[in-house]
Amino acid sequence: MRILFLGDIVGRSGRDALTQRLPALRAGLDLDLVVVNGENASHGFGLAPDMARAFLAAGADAITLGNHAWDRREIIPFLEEEKRVIRPANFPPGTPGAGAVVVEVRGGRRALVMNVMGRLFMDPLDDPFRAVQAELQRHALGRTIQAAILDVHAEASSEKQAFGHSFDGMLSLVIGTHTHVPTADHQILPGGTAYQTDAGMCGDYDSVIGMQKGGAALRFWKKMPGEKLAPAEGEATLCGLYVETDDATGLATRVAPLRQGGRLSQLMP
Amino acid sequence: MRILFLGDIVGRSGRDALTQRLPALRAGLDLDLVVVNGENASHGFGLAPDMARAFLAAGADAITLGNHAWDRREIIPFLEEEKRVIRPANFPPGTPGAGAVVVEVRGGRRALVMNVMGRLFMDPLDDPFRAVQAELQRHALGRTIQAAILDVHAEASSEKQAFGHSFDGMLSLVIGTHTHVPTADHQILPGGTAYQTDAGMCGDYDSVIGMQKGGAALRFWKKMPGEKLAPAEGEATLCGLYVETDDATGLATRVAPLRQGGRLSQLMP
Amino acid sequence: MRILFLGDIVGRSGRDALTQRLPALRAGLDLDLVVVNGENASHGFGLAPDMARAFLAAGADAITLGNHAWDRREIIPFLEEEKRVIRPANFPPGTPGAGAVVVEVRGGRRALVMNVMGRLFMDPLDDPFRAVQAELQRHALGRTIQAAILDVHAEASSEKQAFGHSFDGMLSLVIGTHTHVPTADHQILPGGTAYQTDAGMCGDYDSVIGMQKGGAALRFWKKMPGEKLAPAEGEATLCGLYVETDDATGLATRVAPLRQGGRLSQLMP
Amino acid sequence: MRILFLGDIVGRSGRDALTQRLPALRAGLDLDLVVVNGENASHGFGLAPDMARAFLAAGADAITLGNHAWDRREIIPFLEEEKRVIRPANFPPGTPGAGAVVVEVRGGRRALVMNVMGRLFMDPLDDPFRAVQAELQRHALGRTIQAAILDVHAEASSEKQAFGHSFDGMLSLVIGTHTHVPTADHQILPGGTAYQTDAGMCGDYDSVIGMQKGGAALRFWKKMPGEKLAPAEGEATLCGLYVETDDATGLATRVAPLRQGGRLSQLMP
Ligand SMILES: [Fe+2]
Ligand SMILES: [Fe+2]
Ligand SMILES: [Fe+2]
């Protein structure tokens, strides 16, 4: 399977880059599965239903979220009707929406997409490791599903790497989001799972994690209320990871970063 | 000036890679200035004086530290005799050692090297932004010093980016350390300062931030005392950033990541 | 039922105060049930099996723990043989020991004692609220058990109060530990549950949370390795809460703080 | 000097209790100096100028703040005209307002009032210990000022106790705020400084730190956006500490808690 994962879409700049460029990427790379993290699509905070629809229409097969999942409250009822948008699986029982979805791709193949939130330096939540373990018990990689993707929305590199190693050989891809910076540690772990600590955001990199740099930098110098932060408006770099997997095993055979547009060094799989 | 910055050296694997490969790198890239972060050299925790001596002998011009600065206490008196080893500048007044050093390089040129620790998700410390500002008032980039390098030892990508933008045009390079994962957002900011959110560690990347993966991953699953962590022993990837600067301005003219050896994708400037 | 809960026993000073004074307190107040928190008994860090035995021999019916549960590792196998020592119930599945115990008291009555750890400003753990809810489903207050005591080992007053209100009417007593300072907000909540945000430690109050004040205060001024902390050695104040409950309902009918010995203002129920 | 310090005034319930009862308290206890913390006066978030005026009119000599200092932005310019309202002294240089004020009391005597914020589990700020030390160098307790009061707005009991011991003998009173729960560890430290870890809030104690208990407790169970929090509206307990000092030394000679009205056990000095 040819898979593309793209990190946190930030604001209009990120949304425009995604909807304008994803169709060509999908065709050019002959992709089977596209997953994007949408938690910052709406002015940096949350995801509105119409944005989710636009991402799916442009070629995304599933959309993950994170700590900003509910910043746009309209998404909450929307999750009931659109199962391809998922929120972290380790939100407590009774939370609307789901933390995993199986999507069907070309040739009748099936891919499991999961989302969890880390806990180190983040909110108190249920154990994300056991959440993944529980979900995996419902599937058989290489048999009932041909691929399994996990978006670990987390701050600490140590926790993300602990996911990679804990599930090495059980997932096609473990990829981090949330820091809004792409890491260069993409690799196939010894057990066959593709891994990258953070996909990076899809947004303007002349910014502070996607937000306008002047005000956002001042927050570290001052102890004042300040202006409301707004997304930076320069051209976005689409950031993510391309992975090829073997349908028979669900494991990775190739991994290559993608960085397209905007300020970052350009890289195509 | 041709500058190489290498991230946190972790354990024996990282030390060996550095001392064995730095002489050839220094010659091959015709480097003027080499700075390495040494806070994890000693079994993952701190830097012993003999290790500092070995790094300097192998071609480092200065060594920075971080939250593990004092894990090997012998380093504390050593900082008084060896000024090229610096600790975060925003440790409180009266702390042994210094947070900045001016080193002389080929042709009588002078380079300022600084180290600060971030505060978001880290220890309470003095303001690292004002610490850099105060140090810069003692120098004139392009006149009394030809280059100025800042190692921002910090957890949060937002805080590191705030440093990049706050000092854009005033420093040659702002580079992050501490997450032990190289980021792929190297760039020259609009004002001329080279920037990368994290240099990445020099250590074995089949690990949890350089430590053996089995025990380190289990810590996220269990709430038990566990074994003492030990560094992973596979071949290290040297990770860092190469920067070329204009002596007349002290600003960056070229920036290129370096990843050499071990598991990560290889890249030479 | 006449119940006494005593907060974190700290070091030798706390241990001596407990073992020397508890027999007289038990007799004088005609107590049915005594619960003490023992997480700091061993030089401030953990609880050794012989200390647990001494506390039980002196009149404790159950001992709770907290974030320092495993600092003395010998306690881990000991929990299997001595069920009256419990650790936080929201440690992950598979953790040795239990988070609740039913102890039998005079007249064949039974009391449930539970221990959980909060998560705000503390370690990532399972949901402590659901842990209590699950345990309560195994019992019927006023029928299968005559009293139910919960030690909420937590940092934040908000989280402890959330426990009080969430379980008001379902427990006899919700009492906090961990800050090592007694609070003066003891009350019977509207639903009948006795509540106090923190029991306070049993230790020397001329200290920093029980540890010698010089070194412990300096840690906030300096960023240096410092000496190992040791418990303060002045006379301990036993701190806790006395509660009377109605066996027919398991709810509280009277609540009164106890502070005996040492520097704090003295108060007997 | 006869001094009363009252903790965080929360919402209308707290404001009403203060303005209605302070005149009688001031007369009845023959007070020389009254200091109140006002950071939660406005619906739980911040202090509006008219509220500050009302508190001063009712008998407060100075008002301190905390992490909610700027929640009502109108207070920012107001601090320039009304010096008796102070914000934490360890906000960065250039912040509007001041962190200390000298107020004149009966008989031409002068009292220094200071406010700092702790850093453990709170925002990154300048060193609050050095901030107090610097302020004290401008005064001579027992000579240029007859009393010196410090409100330590902080989460951790350890940090507050470190303040008490670090400045024991140099201040009349070190009192904590922010947890919204009164502690029962009031004492005169060996050097003569009165101390209490937290004054407690002036608000409704059938609540979660002053806010309506239903919604506030649910936040610990759910991971959902939830309703906006509102202050609880039951009768407030005024909570604070009464201290008598010797004008010749500025040190404490008597310390006694005050709890008046509402649900908590009643106590008058
Ligand atoms: Fe994000
Ligand atoms: Fe996020
Ligand atoms: Fe490091």
Ligand SMILES: [Fe+2]
């Ligand atoms: Fe570090």
Ligand SMILES: [Fe+2]
């Ligand atoms: Fe404790």
Ligand SMILES: [Fe+2]
């Ligand atoms: Fe504790």
Ligand SMILES: [Fe+2]
């Ligand atoms: Fe407050």
Ligand SMILES: [Fe+2]
């Ligand atoms: Fe506060």
